[in-house]
Structures are given as structure tokens and as C-alpha cells.
Amino acid sequence: MSEQQQRRDGKFGDYGGQYVPEALMPAIEELTDAYERYVLGNEDGFMDEFRRRIRDFGGRPTPMGRADQLSERYGTEVYLKREDLLHGGAHKLNNALGQCLLAKYMGKERIVAETGAGQHGTATAMAAAHLDMPCEIYMGRRDINRQRPNVFRMRINGAEVTPVEVGRGTLKEAINETMRDWATTVETTHYIIGSIVGPHPFPSMVRDFHRPISAETKRQSREAFGRLPDAVVACAGGGSNTMGIFSEFVDPRDSDPEGVDDVDLYAVEAGGSTLDVDEERGVAPNSASLSTGTEGVLHGARTKVLQDTDGQIMESHSVSSGLDYAGVGPELANLVEEGRVDAVNVDDDAALAAFHRLSQTEGIIPALETAHAVAYLEQHDDPSELGEYVVINVSGRGDKDLAAAMEETAGRDLPNAPEMDVFDGEGLR
Amino acid sequence: MSGGTGESRIPAAFESEPAFVPYLAAGDPTFEASLAYVEALERAGADVIELGLPFSEPIAEGPTIQQAVVRSLDGGMTVERYFEFVAALDVDVPLVCMTYYNLIYQYGDEEGPEPFVERAAAEGIDGFVVPDLPAEEAGPLRAACDAHGRDLVSIVAPTTRDDRLQRLVDLSSGYLYVQARLGVTGARASVSDRTTESLARVAETGTDLPRAVGFGISSFEQARDVIAAGADGAIVGSALVDIVAEGHAEDRPPEETAAELEALGRELKEGALAAAEPEASQAD
Ligand SMILES: Cc1ncc(COP(=O)(O)O)c(C=O)c1O
Numbered sequence: 001m002s003e004q005q006q007r008r009d010g011k012f013g014d015y016g017g018q019y020v021p022e023a024l025m026p027a028i029e030e031l032t033d034a035y036e037r038y039v040l041g042n043e044d045g046f047m048d049e050f051r052r053r054i055r056d057f058g059g060r061p062t063p064m065g066r067a068d069q070l071s072e073r074y075g076t077e078v079y080l081k082r083e084d085l086l087h088g089g090a091h092k093l094n095n096a097l098g099q100c101l102l103a104k105y106m107g108k109e110r111i112v113a114e115t116g117a118g119q120h121g122t123a124t125a126m127a128a129a130h131l132d133m134p135c136e137i138y139m140g141r142r143d144i145n146r147q148r149p150n151v152f153r154m155r156i157n158g159a160e161v162t163p164v165e166v167g168r169g170t171l172k173e174a175i176n177e178t179m180r181d182w183a184t185t186v187e188t189t190h191y192i193i194g195s196i197v198g199p200h201p202f203p204s205m206v207r208d209f210h211r212p213i214s215a216e217t218k219r220q221s222r223e224a225f226g227r228l229p230d231a232v233v234a235c236a237g238g239g240s241n242t243m244g245i246f247s248e249f250v251d252p253r254d255s256d257p258e259g260v261d262d263v264d265l266y267a268v269e270a271g272g273s274t275l276d277v278d279e280e281r282g283v284a285p286n287s288a289s290l291s292t293g294t295e296g297v298l299h300g301a302r303t304k305v306l307q308d309t310d311g312q313i314m315e316s317h318s319v320s321s322g323l324d325y326a327g328v329g330p331e332l333a334n335l336v337e338e339g340r341v342d343a344v345n346v347d348d349d350a351a352l353a354a355f356h357r358l359s360q361t362e363g364i365i366p367a368l369e370t371a372h373a374v375a376y377l378e379q380h381d382d383p384s385e386l387g388e389y390v391v392i393n394v395s396g397r398g399d400k401d402l403a404a405a406m407e408e409t410a411g412r413d414l415p416n417a418p419e420m421d422v423f424d425g426e427g428l429r
Numbered sequence: 430m431s432g433g434t435g436e437s438r439i440p441a442a443f444e445s446e447p448a449f450v451p452y453l454a455a456g457d458p459t460f461e462a463s464l465a466y467v468e469a470l471e472r473a474g475a476d477v478i479e480l481g482l483p484f485s486e487p488i489a490e491g492p493t494i495q496q497a498v499v500r501s502l503d504g505g506m507t508v509e510r511y512f513e514f515v516a517a518l519d520v521d522v523p524l525v526c527m528t529y530y531n532l533i534y535q536y537g538d539e540e541g542p543e544p545f546v547e548r549a550a551a552e553g554i555d556g557f558v559v560p561d562l563p564a565e566e567a568g569p570l571r572a573a574c575d576a577h578g579r580d581l582v583s584i585v586a587p588t589t590r591d592d593r594l595q596r597l598v599d600l601s602s603g604y605l606y607v608q609a610r611l612g613v614t615g616a617r618a619s620v621s622d623r624t625t626e627s628l629a630r631v632a633e634t635g636t637d638l639p640r641a642v643g644f645g646i647s648s649f650e651q652a653r654d655v656i657a658a659g660a661d662g663a664i665v666g667s668a669l670v671d672i673v674a675e676g677h678a679e680d681r682p683p684e685e686t687a688a689e690l691e692a693l694g695r696e697l698k699e700g701a702l703a704a705a706e707p708e709a710s711q712a713d
């Protein structure tokens with residue numbers, strides 16, 4: 001597998017590839033070369049500098065701890081890998097800092113990035129400020145409205161934030177617009193894509209910057225309970241936190257390959273309001289491309305996408321902006337096809353209930369994206385069947401989601417939601 | 430319409446004089462109006478027509494053509510309707526289908542580009558331009574085009590150099606689409622130096638493929654200038670789509686919009702021809 005994953009054309013089985021305009025291809029060749037030399041080859045000590053900065057600036061390693069109440073509730077040992085404690089509040093900084101540093105090594109002068117939930121944009125803005133690079137973030141209008149705190153954070157870190165008005169104003173449109181910027185400015189600008197999507201080398205490179213999550217998880221598991229976990233659960237939008245915590249179990253590159261094949265891997269997608277698709281209106285009220293999508297070409301790669309029979313890309317939906325995307329990383333699509341990773345999904349209601357549950361039982365307010373991973377245990381008929389030790393990747397914290405979560409909660413019948421009526425109005429917005 | 434089986438008619442279109450190659454999105458804003466618009470461009474002297482099949486994620490397009498895509502899709506355009514559109518067109522010029530790879534890839538029961546190319550050829554399409562398909566991924570479409578006697582036109586970007594350029598030249602047939610400047614489609618005021626540089630680089634490969642320049646051309650002067658710089662054709666999209674957009678926004682009768690398209694089309698064709706007659710203009 002590891003050899004396959006490093007094939008120069010970036011194919012994962014039938015998935016992956018490089019479906020982008022010719023104008024971008026020379027830059028993608030240059031990036032592929034830089035990825036191989038600096039990231040895979042540690043040329044000029046690039047990876048040493050990355051590790052130092054992600055430790056001193058980012059706060060790695062992040063802790064992994066036992067969730068006492070959840071363990072009791074589910075009759076199995078539940079551990080939480082705390083990427084919410086990484087600087088910025090999500091796993092996203094691993095990739096943003098890595099790519100921003102790589103852009104510097106490549107002599108690029110400017111950074112562009114798309115963002116959905118605003119977490120990748122925030123991480124990119126922080127990394128760019130830290131490394132003294134100008135940066136511009138594209139964000140759909142709808143996402144700007146539902147993730148305002150992150151817009152403020154990006155602006156405060158000195159980034160330009162450009163609203164994308166076309167289409168539904170979510171992640172898909174933001175990626176389109178960033179690609180258009182890049183096609184214009186490619187000679188001086190690097191595009192920091194925010195997940196394991198896009199043309200090769202992005203899916204492999206983004207995964208490698210997130211690889212420390214799984215290397216630490218292995219080490220911390222051995223320290224905490226003397227062996228590897230039986231199952232690892234992570235939410236999947238594009239799938240970067242997912243492959244981040246899966247990679248060392250799929251394709252071990254650290255010195256500890258023993259037993260990795262016995263670890264079950266679960267990618268939890270956003271089931272939205274329903275898995276049914278409205279073909280007529282071109283709307284999929286979910287973002288479950290691994291579970292319900294079909295093979296297609298989107299944003300530079302062949303992968304699983306939500307599309308109609310013609311191949312027009314559908315509008316996706318999820319209560320969480322970061323999972324609200326019609327595609328998924330090609331490597332994850334292939335691992336699901338090969339049967340190495342199980343694709344499962346939970347709907348908006350279950351995610352919101354899990355958001356409150358983790359907040360109340362463990363004192364951790366998760367991102368709505370992360371809440372999907374947490375919800376999977378609740379949804380499982382018998383979570384103890386997952387095994388004796390289960391690790392959940394807490395990909396991010398929920399500060400960005402407070403307004404959206406309370407608004408969404410208010411419209412539903414969630415037995416475990418706190419009573420907020422008395423605070424109605426100003427306090428919440 | 431003519432076409433259908435047999436060989437692509439594109440090579441002949443560049444033989445006698447500089448070519449005018451307009452682009453419109455099929456079905457923008459309606460099936461019927463769009464037929465009239467394409468036919469108006471033929472009357473204006475179009476030598477090849479690039480006919481867009483709208484895709485929901487047009488990453489290579491600027492705002493003008495993005496809006497055209499939205500209008501066409503809102504007007505009910507589908508892949509099947511597109512083929513009906515091509516069949517219904519009453520024009521006698523070669524047609525190039527411009528679209529994104531996912532629509533080609535998804536067509537038919539089998540995966541891969543062959544069923545799409547076969548059907549397009551049967552309806553009268555002569556060639557294809559696919560902006561999100563670089564040489565790296567173009568093998569299967571090239572093979573399907575060969576099997577059905579169709580052309581695959583590659584886009585040469587200002588950033589395309591050396592071995593990439595040679596690879597595109599080797600891959601392409603019909604003509605080379607020389608992208609005038611970096612960025613996305615959209616009308617611009619002047620022709621960039623980079624166009625001249627790109628044309629020179631293509632010439633150095635020794636290829637005898639015709640070169641048509643596109644991205645930003647909107648006037649008689651620009652059409653003349655790109656031909657004078659060594660191009661064999663001028664591709665014009667956004668400037669024409671702007672007329673369609675305005676007609677739609679102002680609710681003008683389609684005949685009026687068609688007449689305007691024809692007028693700008695004539696001007697552009699004359700611009701292309703003007704550059705080809707240096708003796709005549711020197712004699713003035
Ligand atoms: C906290 C958090 N988790 C998960 C995701 C989903 O991204 P990915 O699937 O690439 O991990 C996001 C995206 O914004 C996020 O902010």
C-alpha cells in the first residue's frame with residue numbers, strides 16, 4: 001500500500017489523479033517536486049523545522065485522555081484524542097502550518113485558501129501571520145453567516161476574507177473561487193487546500209502533515225492501556241482529520257507497525273436530514289459521499305461525489321459547515337472500497353445531541369463536525385462490539401459553533417439540550 | 430445538420446483564412462433563443478463554433494460565463510438536451526463541444542469517455558475542449574476521439590513550457606487553444622505580451638497545428654492584433670456572452686439579441702481578416 005500511495009501520478013486505486021486546468025499543471029509539478037524533496041526527503045531539514053514549529057507554535061503533541069462518563073455509558077473504554085487543543089482549536093493547523101512553511105521553502109510570496117467552517121481559514125491565517133506571508137481566504141456567504149467568530153479571527157490575524165456569492169455559498173463554491181484565483185496568480189502564490197482533496201500531490205501531502213495525530217495516538221494508546229485500540233472513529237468531510245488519525249494504521253511509516261491491521265477504522269459522514277436525494281432539484285440533503293455518492297471527477301480528483309445522473313454536482317447539506325461538501329478525499333474513497341475503512345453516517349439531530357452530550361458529560365464542547373464522530377457510538381446498537389478500547393478523534397472545539405448550535409437546537413426536540421429561552425436574544429448572537 | 434459520421438471538419442476550417450471562433454453556452458438562456466444565437470454567429474462568418482455544455486463547477490470560467498452556465502442549467506439544460514440542441518442546429522460549420530470532464534465521464538452505462546464521444550460524433554460534434562483535463566489524464570479521451578474521427582483540442586497556457594508543450598502538441602488535433610493570459614475567461618481591454626510569447630513558443634515546436642488564441646478577446650482591434658501576432662484564429666466567448674446576458678436582463682426579443690451578436694461577430698471576423706491583408710493596408 002505505501003508504495004502505491006506514493007506513485008507519482010497520485011492514484012489510489014481508481015481514485016485520485018490531476019484533473020485541473022493546464023495553467024495550473026506547471027505549479028502542480030513544482031509542488032509535487034517540493035513535496036517529494038522537503039516533506040518525504042526532509043531536504044534542508046524541512047521536516048525538522050515543521051516538527052519544531054508544530055510543537056512550539058501549535059502545541060503538539062496533543063493529549064489523549066479517557067472519557068470516564070462515556071466509557072461507562074457505552075460499556076467500553078472510550079478515549080479522546082484532543083485535536084481541539086491544538087492551537088486554533090482544530091486539527092487544521094497541522095496542514096496549514098506545513099503547507100505555509102513549504103510555500104516559504106518554495107519561494108512563494110502569497111497564500112490563498114478556501115474555508116468552509118472557517119477552521120482551515122483560521123489556521124491558515126494564523127500560520128501565515130506566524131510565518132509572515134500575506135494571505136487571502138475565500139469563504140462562501142452562507143458559511144460566513146453561520147461561522148462568524150472565525151471570520152473575525154481571520155481578519156484579526158491579518159488575512160483578507162473574500163466572500164463567495166455564487167451558488168449556495170458553501171465550501172464547494174469557495175474551492176472553485178480559490179482555484180480561479182490560483183489560476184491567475186499561480187506564479188507567485190501557493191494554494192493551501194484545506195483537506196485531503198484536490199489534485200495530486202495535495203491528498204498525500206495534506207495527509208502527511210496530519211500524520212502526527214495517528215503516530216501520537218499509537219504511542220499514547222500503548223502508554224495508556226498497553227496496546228493499540230480496537231477501533232478508531234473520526235468524522236469525515238473531505239477527510240483530513242480522518243486520514244490524519246488513520247494513516248499510521250493504514251500505512252505505518254513510524255517504527256511501530258505491529259498490529260495496525262487489527263485496528264478497525266470508522267469514517268463518520270454527515271447524514272444531514274436524510275440520505276434520500278432530490279434528483280429533480282439537484283439536492284442531496286446530506287454530505288455522505290462515501291456512503292451514497294458515485295464515482296466522479298470533482299476539484300481535481302476522481303473520487304466519490306454527490307452528483308445527478310448527468311454528472312452535475314449536487315448541493316450537499318449538513319448542520320456542520322466543515323462536513324458540508326459533495327466530495328471526499330480520493331484516498332479515503334479507495335480505503336472504503338477496499339474494505340479497510342468503514343463508512344458510516346449520523347444525521348443532524350444525532351450530531352446535535354452528541355454536541356450537548358460531550359459538553360455535559362466530559363466538559364468538552366466539540367465542533368459540530370466532531371460531534372458526528374461522537375454520535376456514532378450513541379447510534380451503535382451495542383458500542384461494546386466496537387471493541388474494548390475505542391479512540392475518537394476530537395477534531396476541533398465548538399466555540400465557533402455556539403450560535404449555530406443553539407439556533408439549530410432551538411428548532412428541534414432534543415431531550416438533552418439545555419434550556420436557553422431565558423437568555424434569548426442579544427446574549428446568543 | 431450535416432456532420433454526423435465521417436471525419437472532423439475542423440482542419441479545413443483553418444485552411445484558407447484567419448478563423449473567427451466564437452463560444453456560447455448552449456441553452457443560454459433558453460433552448461430556442463440559444464439556437465438562434467448560434468445561427469447568428471454562423472451568419473457573421475464563424476469558422477468554428479465552440480458550444481459549451483454547462484457543468485455545475487466551471488472552475489476555469491470568470492463571472493460572465495459562470496452566469497451563462499447558471500442561466501442555461503436553470504433553463505433546463507442537460508446532457509441529453511445538449512445533444513438535441515446540436516442536432517437541431519441549422520449551421521454548416523464545425524462544432525467543438527467545450528465542457529468539463531465529469532460530464533463526459535458519466536455519460537452512458539460504461540465508465541469512461543467513449544460513449545459520450547460516440548454520441549456527440551453522431552449528433553455532429555467535430556471536436557472537444559476540456560479545460561480540466563491536462564495531458565496527464567487525457568489518454569482515454571484521446572483514444573475515444575481517434576476511434577470516432579474527432580479532434581481533441583488542448584489548451585496551451587502561458588505557464589506551459591518545454592516538455593509539457595511538446596506533450597500537448599503531440600496530444601492535440603484540430604487546433605491548439607492558446608490561452609492569451611493567466612486567469613479565467615472574461616473580456617479584457619488589450620492583448621498581453623504573454624500571448625506573443627506563447628505563440629512564439631508554440632511556433633518553436635515546429636507543429637503545423639493551427640493556433641487559435643482565446644481568453645479576453647472582445648474587439649476588432651484585438652482580433653486583428655492576435656492574428657498579426659501569429660495566430661491562425663481568434664476565440665471570443667465572454668464578449669458575446671455579455672450580449673446574451675444583457676438581452677436576458679433587459680428582456681429584449683431574441684431577434685434583437687441575435688442581430689447584436691451577428692454585428693459583433695462580423696466586426697470580429699473582419700478584425701481577424703484585417704491582419705491577414707498587410708499589403709492592402711500598406712497600400713493605403
Ligand atoms: C473541527 C473540524 N473537524 C472536521 C472537519 C472536516 O474536515 P476533514 O474531513 O478534512 O477533517 C472540519 C472542517 O472544517 C473541522 O473544522
